[in-house]
Amino acid sequence: MLDRIARDRVATLFIVTVLVLLAVGAAAPGFLSVRTAGIIWSNGLVLMLVALGIFPVILTRNIDVSGGSVLGLSAVTLGLTLNQGLPLPLASAAALGTGLLAGALSGLLVAVLRVPSIVATLGTLGLFRGVMLIATGGEWIEDLPEDLKALGAKSFAGLSVMGMVTAGAILAVWLFLRSRRGGWVFVTGDNRAAAHHLGLPVKRIEFLVFVWGGAMYALAGIAFAAQIGFVPNQAGSGIELRAIAALVLGGISLLGGVGTVAGVVIGVIFFTSIDTSLVFLRIPAYWNDLIGGAMLLAVLLIDGRLRIALEARDRAARYRRSGHRISSTRDLEDAA
């Protein structure tokens, strides 16, 4: 049982999510419905897209904290071009292009100039937010056309256009990571030097995951603008931290090379269902951060302790087989 819980984070988190939802359903009648599922999915869209963008970056043992700023910058690009009278497809392309460029800049810093990714993306985080504020002059962008808002509204089988795009992105990441080149991403994160010696284009891989991240943040920006219908100054700020938290919950290791798409999805859904449940339980919104943060720390603590205990047990078993004796589990814990 313990093995299962520690080794299969996705299944554990899935069970926990279901239990939480059932508990909330028991407390707030009418919560458990297809409608709620739809609400959770659409509430989680933006976070899901950002998480999908950071996911491959983390797989290569880098990190990208500029997601929220790129989201804001793309949303502003979209809003400004739309209000200039450009048609929606062109404006969306401009927003996507902004995201790609932003990702390319971070990728350049990390892959070519070898700046540590946390430092590089902390810098671009501020830089892009600054560019965004200069572009808007600090004003909110309002009066966005109706056809943009239609992207966020339900259109087919209870899914919005952006909902379908997100589902497509999830599928795309899943398919890519199963492919030969997808494997390269894991190898780079697991052991960069070894990947380099194997002849993998390590720098290009690192560069491209950042570009992919930029594209996903741009999509998140479009989804954001479509859902709320305007672009505030602080659009997306802080969402990158939520996305990283969701990824960690979903079992993606910040040490690179470990993680599944299913983990990304369940991590994001878990986070979003907590927020949505609080609304149903009529708990004031200002409890969100406390509960979310406490849950994240609790999961990390339990998971970390379980993992250490398992490692200690495995090692004890190995020693027993080879005839050594262990003085106490305490030593093992320290060694772990």
Place this chain on the structure above:
Amino acid sequence: MNRHLMRWEVLLLLILMAELAIFGMMNPRFLRPSSLLFGTSDFVQVGIVAVPLTLVIIAGGIDVSFASTVGLAAIAFGIANFFGLPLPLSLAVGLATGAAAGLLNATIIRLTRLQPLVVTLGSLYMFSGAATVLSGVVGASGYEGIGGFPEAFTALGYAQVLGLPMPLVVFLVFAAVLLVLLHLTRFGRLVFQIGQNAEAARHSGMPVFRVQLVTYVLTGLAAALAGLMLSAYFGSARVDLGSATLLPAITAAVLGGASIYGGQGSVLGTIIATFIIGYLQQGLQMSGVPSQISSALSGALLVLVVALRYGAELLRDFIPVRLRRAD
């Protein structure tokens, strides 16, 4: 001699002087001693958290939760004050809250063996959430502040010591203590050694956890100190007091020469970097750039300087060794 001249801190000092000269040329009012001195009250809180953060980074960790700890400690102080505790006791409550936050971070990191970034990310949320919930206790819901401080406290924010503004003095004294602690004591050498290689340090019997614990607690304490100073300066304790320090403080530590991989860094560098970032924001604001944009531009500065630094190292790899020696 040459070795001392080629130090990173010297370059930082040159950048600072160039920056002051440029802003001085654009706007002579900028260089007036009074505006240079009293302008520091707007940014020294960044330095106060950046200096112990430098120690955390050198010891191989990272802490992002201090941004929330600032608000949490301020709110704790505000509540203690609200319930009529005497001022010294209220101050102690605020500082203790900060220390407890650092203690919690270090303990969870130790217990889970997870990367500090993950753990402190979680506590970043939890602390700001706790602060928001706590401020609701005394009826100051949401992002409203807790005010009504005694006169003696708010006066501290504007007090002067030897003609210097109080916040600057607090920063310089605090930074001096940590400078001595890091560069001149056994503890400081342990910090560097643990950051170089925590495993090797552990195997040679160094108290790895205890040293890391102290660095996190110091950061928590510093965050509380910053929170109290900001409360005195603004006259109210708010949840989001520290949110604007997150990016500049990490920028200051990294710009000051701390390696995010641990084992490298200097308090002096962080102090100079704090002034570079602070005066950059002020200079831009005096030139009519809105404050939001100027604070974001410190990100641009970080990108530029770090890219230059790493780019230069990359270049050095291409220059043959013999040429470098002759240099």
